[in-house]
Amino acid sequence: MFVNPVRPIPQIFTLNRINLMKFFRIALVTLVLLVNLVIAPPSWASKPNLTQGTDYTEVTQAIDNLVKLKETPADSPYTPEEIAQKLGDLKLQKYILETAQDWAQCRNETGKTLAVYAHKPKKLAQGNTLYFLGNGQVTDNDWDCDGVYLPIGTKLPGDTEGLTEPLAIKVVDGTQLVAKTNLETGVVEFNITPANVFKSGGIDWLIPNLTQADIDAKIPDAPIED
Secondary structure (H helix, E strand, O other), X not given: OOOOOOOOOOHHHHHHHHHHHHHHHHHHHHHHHHHHHHHOOXXXXXXXXXXXXXXXXXXXXXXHHHHHHHHOHHHOOOOHHHHHHHHHHHHHHHHHHHHOOOOOEEEEEOOOOEEEEEEOOOOHHHOOEEEEEOOOOXXXXXXXXXXXXXXXXXXXXXXXXXXXXXEEEEOOOOOEEEEEEOOOOOOEEEOOOOOEEEEXXXXXXXXXXXXXXXXXXXXXXXXXXX
């Protein structure tokens, strides 16, 4: 009786099959990675580089100017103590711009509604907008909180009478600003010195004539953290 012997599978066929399986595995992993990049971009892709903005340029230039004044005190309109204070504030702003992981955020702990300026990053050309932030709320870190609106009557440190005209304070990008009300004095306090203070007409920000009562009557509409 003739028996057909079982022939071994050629080695080259086995190797080709293994290589084909490896190829499909690699292709599958590559496809998954590409889908993840499209649907959910990595966190490092959205991290802002704040040293490329105008805030960083202005802060470093201001530091250079003050250092020169410090070296020639006779030409300075400031006292040595004032220069030291201003340099300290500017160096803190520079540090924030160099190390911040997110855009600026504003936190409202005043016990009242707070008016804030904010814009969507990369859309500043459209101008920032005045929003109303409820008590206990913090602006969304996907937005950039540019500063705070201070209505007529606001009491600030060193001013017990209250503002006779509205002001806007600006913070540099990356700042984590907290606004609180001193329960004993009614003074609005900030955890960091503002980068700048503007009056109506001094900048292209909207600075309307509002009182705190006007702001409290507004429905909070600022983009906030979930």
